[in-house]
Amino acid sequence: MADEKQRSLRLLSASPFPLPHGLRFSYGTAGFRSDGAILSSTVFRAGIVAALRALKRGSAIGVMITASHNPVADNGVKIADPDGGMMTQTWEPFADALANAPDPQTLLQLVLEFAKDENIPLGGAQSAEILLGRDTRPSGEFLLEAAKQGITAIIGAATIDMGIVTTPQLHWMVRSRNNGLKASESDYFAQLADSFRCLMDLVPNEVEKKGVDTKLIVDGANGVGGAKLEVLKEMLMGVEIHTRNSGKDGEGILNEKCGADYVQKEKVVPCGFGSDDVGVRCTSLDGDADRLVYFHVLSASNDRIDLVDGxxxxxxxxxxxxxxxxxxxxxxxxxxxxxxxxxxxxxxxxxxxxxxxxxxxxxxxxxxxxxxxxxxxxxxxxxxxxxxxxxxxxxxxxxxxxxxxxxxxxxxxxxxxxxxxxxxxxxxxxxxxxxxxxxxxxxxxxxxxxxxxxxxxxxxxxxxxxxELYHDLPSRQLKVKVADRSAIITANAETQVVKPSGLQEAIDMETAKYTRGRCFVRPSGTEDVVRVYAEGTTQEAADSLAKSVAEHVTRLLGYSQKTWEKSLSLPLPSARKRKTGPRSPLNLTWPNLT
Ligand SMILES: CC(=O)N[C@H]1[C@@H](OP(=O)(O)O)O[C@H](CO)[C@@H](O)[C@@H]1O
Ligand SMILES: [Mg+2]
Missing domain, CATH: 3.40.120 (Alpha-D-Glucose-1,6-Bisphosphate; Chain A, domain 3)
Known part of the structure; x- marks a missing residue:
């Protein structure tokens, strides 16, 4: 153990990745995420967490370097548990503490204490595997190296580099490997292609005779998903896939005016799509290919779409x-x-x-x-x-x-x-x-x-x-800035407010004014805001219900900023605004991150 401590101390102190001054990192739903240029110390430390997790579970763990639908200059890291799901929440506070440790000594101390508390053997005799993957961001290669060094500081050479992959591919590989199944990228493609073929072979004859449109145009967000689909589509029968924004030969910028997040929030066609596509089935992937939306280009004369969501x-x-x-x-x-x-x-x-x-x-x-x-x-x-x-x-x-x-x-x-x-x-x-x-x-x-x-x-x-399966009820989401969003406590899957007292009564009173009105409020888990959601039979009703409930929230919780912003369904995301706007000095977790 003493030797192990010495070895780790040497490696951790030799870390070429000092913590950027004055920044704080937090492991949220999407792991750590930030500007790729300042993330190496965080990724190095996430590598340490992943190595400890692999030792604790005695199974393969995944580390994925991606910032999903965020702009190309951002990057992030998240850890996949042995079942291929997200890392258990119970380890998030440790990941936070490690990411924010001010110096190598504190870092080592935290590692040793945590290993002791969790009964993690650090003797070096155990074997553990960490599967590494990254998306197409330019900062990915360097950050992957930082992750490897973090892992090596704990367990020596135990990494398997899966290369450039989608986030779900990496999770699938971890899951398959731990289930004793084949887990390479070609196995992934083969499984998808075989099962798709099986479903297509079972299309009922009478349906096949009628003929259904087989053409699909895919917006690859200029990211990893588009590139992978280019390979996969060659293995598929019965569907005619055309990829656009596939990021081929470095053309097009990742997530810039394209991708599932852009299409859903802006409700317009992504770049590269237009009047020729009216009436054709289209779909958009996000930057790391874990989300998709379908859409139809509505008319040749404008960029509006008919969107099919989750x-x-x-x-x-x-x-x-x-x-x-x-x-x-x-x-x-x-x-x-x-x-x-x-x-x-x-x-x-x-x-x-x-x-x-x-x-x-x-x-x-x-x-x-x-x-x-x-x-x-x-x-x-x-x-x-x-x-x-x-x-x-x-x-x-x-x-x-x-x-x-x-x-x-x-x-x-x-x-x-x-x-x-x-x-x-x-x-x-x-x-x-x-x-x-x-x-x-x-x-x-x-x-x-x-x-x-x-x-x-x-x-x-x-x-x-x-x-046309059903018609969405008009809805409105608002964000309200309050002094302390944690003052709101909810129950019943966030549909009822328990605290502060009086707020649920106010929501009920407002909702009762509308036919089929529905409204709830909850503190966001990823942004420093309270979210208000309202539905009604008309857009005016949804807007006005949301507005009056937002006023009650402000009245009961006070506010730090006079305005509330419209959210989600409106074009406010991140990318362009953040390029010019200031970053939070304290917390680098950004909204809507998976
Ligand atoms: C209303 C909304 O879209 N909320 C998003 C957002 O969570 P909030 O806790 O609402 O900030 O980010 C989550 C992580 O990406 C995502 O799972 C969730 O759906
Ligand atoms: Mg994503």
């Missing part, structure tokens, strides 16, 4: 899976009377449009709500045999329980021998293919878009039919 992607998945489960459990024509019990759960947050929740419930689905943040949705979805979750802002996936998959596999084998090619058999095969196609580690734009395409083909649906 709620509708979720609805499409839910309808398809419900239908397959129904077919599988239908009165058997094959003498097999067995039911395959499957609890299907739909998980949303309070930000899901009320029309989507109503629609899903009308379809007879079990819909539950969790607090905001993928970690809550993912956990809830994992309690079902099949759990589907999406945030309205388009991050989500489908989870299948191990038990359900093994029952489904035996049922599939049984059907293959007793009634191969029957509707029941096809339904079982489709469900198995979905479980292979969808990335069960995290939301994945590439696997998500292939599933959307396969389902639209299977059901013979046009984009229009999908988009």
């Amino acid at each position: 709620d509708k992607i979720l609805s499409l998945f839910a309808i398809f899976i419900k239908e397959q489960l129904k077919i599988l459990n239908d009165e058997k024509d094959d003498g097999l009377k067995k039911e395959l019990p499957a609890r299907l759960g739909i998980v949303q947050t309070a930000y899901a449009n009320g029309a989507s929740t109503d629609y899903l419930k009308q379809m007879g689905l079990e819909v539950v709500s969790t607090p905001t943040g993928v970690k809550y949705l993912h956990k809830k979805a994992s309690e079902y045999d099949v759990g589907i979750y999406f945030e309205a802002n388009r991050h989500g996936t489908i989870l299948f329980s191990e038990n359900f998959i093994s029952l489904l596999e035996s049922r599939n084998n049984e059907l293959a021998s007793t009634s191969s090619g029957s509707e029941h058999h096809k339904a079982a095969q489709r469900l198995l293919a979905v479980s292979q196609l969808i990335n069960q580690a995290v939301g994945d734009a590439l696997s998500g878009l292939l599933l959307v395409e396969a389902i639209l083909q299977s059901m013979g649906w046009s984009f229009k039919k999908w988009s």
Whole structure:
């Protein structure tokens, strides 16, 4: 142990990555994120956290260098746990403490104390693996080196560099590796292509005869997702994918006037799209390809779009899976009377449009709500045999329980021998293919878009039919600056305010003035604001409900700034504003980061 301490002390003190003066870093939903030029000490320290986590769990851990939809000069680092999900929240305070340790001695002290408390062996005899990945940002290579050095300071050479990958690819690789499965990039592509082919082979004949539009134009955000899709599309049959903004040969700037975040917030066509694309199915990925939106260019004369967001992607998945489960459990024509019990759960947050929740419930689905943040949705979805979750802002996936998959596999084998090619058999095969196609580690734009395409083909649906599944209720989101947002405590998946007293009563009173009004407030987890969300039957009603509730928030909590800004649905993001505006001297966690 003494030797180990000496070795680590030498390595940590020799660290060429001093903490930038006067800055504070915080591990949020998206890990650490900041200007790429000042992030090396943070990434070095995140490497240390990842190495300790790998030792603690005795499994492979992932480190991904990305800043998702943020501007190209930004970068970030996040850690994937052995199951491919986000690093456990319980380690976030340690990650923060390490990232902000003022000098190598404090850093080492923190490491040694934490290792002791957590019973992590630092003797060097244990083996641990850390899979490293980065997106296409120019600062990525240097930062990856910093991560490697942090890892090496703790456990010597234990890194496997996966190169430039999407965030979901890296999470998938960690998950697969820990499940003893093949985990290279070509394995990932092969799994997606094979399961997609299987779903396409099972498109009903009558639908195939009618013919569904197979053309899809993909906006790759000039990032890693576009580049990967260029490879993947060569392996696909039955869909005609055209990639734009694929970042080829350094053309186009990452996330600049393109990508899922831009399209959803600005509600306009991304660069490279225009009048020729009217009526064609289009989709946008974000900078690290873990989110996607679909859209239609509405007219040749302006840049407006018809947007399909996470709620509708979720609805499409839910309808398809419900239908397959129904077919599988239908009165058997094959003498097999067995039911395959499957609890299907739909998980949303309070930000899901009320029309989507109503629609899903009308379809007879079990819909539950969790607090905001993928970690809550993912956990809830994992309690079902099949759990589907999406945030309205388009991050989500489908989870299948191990038990359900093994029952489904035996049922599939049984059907293959007793009634191969029957509707029941096809339904079982489709469900198995979905479980292979969808990335069960995290939301994945590439696997998500292939599933959307396969389902639209299977059901013979046009984009229009999908988009008109239900009509969103008009909504408005506002941000309110208050003196201390932590003064708001919520319950019931953030739909009710418990503190300060009087606020929920005020919300109820305002909401009661509107037909089908719905409103809630909660402190943001990523920005120093209180968010107000309101829905109504007209845009005016939603706007006015949000405004009056925002006034109550200000009245009861005081404010640090006179104005409140419109948010999310309006063009306020980050990039261009932040280039010119001052950065917070204290906290470098930025809004809406995954
Ligand atoms: C209303 C909204 O969009 N909230 C976003 C935002 O969280 P807030 O806690 O609302 O700041 O960032 C999260 C992380 O990216 C994302 O999961 C979530 O959906
Ligand atoms: Mg992303």
